Amino acid sequence: MEETEMSIAYDQTLDVKGARCPMPLVKSRKAINELPVGQVLKVVATDRGSVADFQGWVKTARNVELLAQETVNEGGQELFVHYLKRTA
Amino acid sequence: MTITEGQTAVAAFTPAELYARILRDEPLFVLDVRNEEEFRRSPIEGRANLTTANIPYFEFVEDEDGAAARVPAGREILVVCAKEGSSQYVAGLLHERGYQARYLEGGYVNWGNFYDVRDVVTADWGRVVQIARPARGDLSFAVISGGKAALIDPMRHVQVYRDVVADAGATLTHIFDTHVHADHISGGPALAQETGATYYVHAYDAIHPIDMLPAVITYTHVEEGDRFEIGAVTITTRWFPGHTLGQVNYRLDAPDGRSALFTGDGIFLRSFGRPDLGGKGEAWTPILYRSITERLPRMADDDTLILPAHFSTLDEGDANGVFAAPFAEVRATNDALRPRDEAEFTSYVLSHLPVFPPEYVEIKRVNIGLVTPCDGTANELELGKNICALSNA
Numbered sequence: 001m002e003e004t005e006m007s008i009a010y011d012q013t014l015d016v017k018g019a020r021c022p023m024p025l026v027k028s029r030k031a032i033n034e035l036p037v038g039q040v041l042k043v044v045a046t047d048r049g050s051v052a053d054f055q056g057w058v059k060t061a062r063n064v065e066l067l068a069q070e071t072v073n074e075g076g077q078e079l080f081v082h083y084l085k086r087t088a
Numbered sequence: 089m090t091i092t093e094g095q096t097a098v099a100a101f102t103p104a105e106l107y108a109r110i111l112r113d114e115p116l117f118v119l120d121v122r123n124e125e126e127f128r129r130s131p132i133e134g135r136a137n138l139t140t141a142n143i144p145y146f147e148f149v150e151d152e153d154g155a156a157a158r159v160p161a162g163r164e165i166l167v168v169c170a171k172e173g174s175s176q177y178v179a180g181l182l183h184e185r186g187y188q189a190r191y192l193e194g195g196y197v198n199w200g201n202f203y204d205v206r207d208v209v210t211a212d213w214g215r216v217v218q219i220a221r222p223a224r225g226d227l228s229f230a231v232i233s234g235g236k237a238a239l240i241d242p243m244r245h246v247q248v249y250r251d252v253v254a255d256a257g258a259t260l261t262h263i264f265d266t267h268v269h270a271d272h273i274s275g276g277p278a279l280a281q282e283t284g285a286t287y288y289v290h291a292y293d294a295i296h297p298i299d300m301l302p303a304v305i306t307y308t309h310v311e312e313g314d315r316f317e318i319g320a321v322t323i324t325t326r327w328f329p330g331h332t333l334g335q336v337n338y339r340l341d342a343p344d345g346r347s348a349l350f351t352g353d354g355i356f357l358r359s360f361g362r363p364d365l366g367g368k369g370e371a372w373t374p375i376l377y378r379s380i381t382e383r384l385p386r387m388a389d390d391d392t393l394i395l396p397a398h399f400s401t402l403d404e405g406d407a408n409g410v411f412a413a414p415f416a417e418v419r420a421t422n423d424a425l426r427p428r429d430e431a432e433f434t435s436y437v438l439s440h441l442p443v444f445p446p447e448y449v450e451i452k453r454v455n456i457g458l459v460t461p462c463d464g465t466a467n468e469l470e471l472g473k474n475i476c477a478l479s480n481a
Contacts, residue, residue: 022145022174029149049170056123057146 234319266352290334330376
């Protein structure tokens with residue numbers, strides 16, 4: 001497992017930089033389906049709307065918990081990072 | 089579960105089509121697939137026959153069939169999201185299931201930035217044109233006479249004004265803002281810079297009321313009584329402090345005896361401008377009271393056409409989407425203008441103040457040149473309908 005600046009442990013990373021709504025969430029759903037139960041997926045997006053949308057999604061999602069979100073500045077580009085755990 | 093990576097070929101609809109159908113009050117079903125917070129902040133509003141439902145797109149991602157089952161069958165579905173992508177995705181899913189579904193081209197952002205242009209007055213001496221931004225409830229105007237054009241309260245997307253002036257074969261000479269707006273970004277300074285027309289605003293509004301910092305834009309100060317000739321019509325400045333200290337109304341007098349009053353955020357057809365957006369509601373409410381009770385009757389005749397800068401609901405307009413009424417009618421039907429003594433007025437104002445959107449402080453900074461946002465930030469600042477009027481609730 002790797003550790004982040006926020007000290008959230010994660011198992012896999014999904015890079016959806018440049019992808020626009022709805023693709024960051026669609027691809028995250030697909031990646032979660034392929035993730036072993038209990039593991040954590042780190043999603044890195046550039047779509048600002050993903051922050052509120054991921055919060056809304058996990059309220060209705062069957063097997064996803066949103067552990068944390070952070071905004072990181074990488075070379076002048078804002079990155080929106082989501083940590084998703086497959087719960088079942 | 090199936091994940092659709094590519095987009096199914098479904099048709100789009102434009103903001104212009106949506107607005108035309110809303111004005112005709114056709115039965116419409118708008119499926120808004122934004123998240124609940126965005127939907128609540130800026131729903132698409134229409135008339136009696138518009139039905140809106142919110143099922144966020146991620147509920148379709150999570151359970152395509154379950155979400156689709158909540159969409160009514162047997163009628164056209166107009167899908168809306170923030171920027172188009174998700175509505176195209178959901179319309180595709182619905183299309184695969186036999187629905188007649190289309191998506192809003194450019195999403196809500198495009199709807200929010202859609203302008204509708206139509207004549208309010210046409211006469212021998214010229215025209216008064218209403219340029220509306222329906223999603224925001226924002227109204228602006230062009231006065232065209234004798235080859236000259238003046239604009240009142242032009243908004244951020246200046247191309248629409250360039251087109252109105254060019255189509256009339258006129259030259260833009262005067263740009264009037266009734267006040268420094270809090271809810272939307274003015275197109276006045278930018279238009280003045282590119283055309284050489286003069287941009288007018290009252291100097292009291294050129295100081296940010298909360299920052300107490302002066303404007304860094306180029307403007308010319310107008311004050312009570314200033315007169316301007318636009319072709320055959322005269323425009324007279326009438327000071328109407330209260331919503332802002334520098335709010336002015338512009339009265340148009342035409343050679344055939346017709347008159348109009350561009351009231352900005354002074355009075356609206358069914359309400360009037362709230363006095364608290366400068367952060368000084370208690371101090372400004374008595375000033376607004378005197379403007380409404382003493383100044384207004386001196387600047388409008390019974391048949392003076394009232395042309396405000398905002399509406400709160402589409403019902404304030406006629407079937408063609410024109411938001412105008414003679415002063416006598418406004419006085420009789422606008423409950424907010426009902427005669428009250430100063431104490432009653434103050435308590436009426438205080439009990440009808442809507443929320444104070446925090447971005448309104450920033451928008452005033454933009455309008456006097458203290459900050460310059462990019463397009464994306466400007467769209468976010470201006471999201472949703474204006475909240476400049478007292479609420480009628």
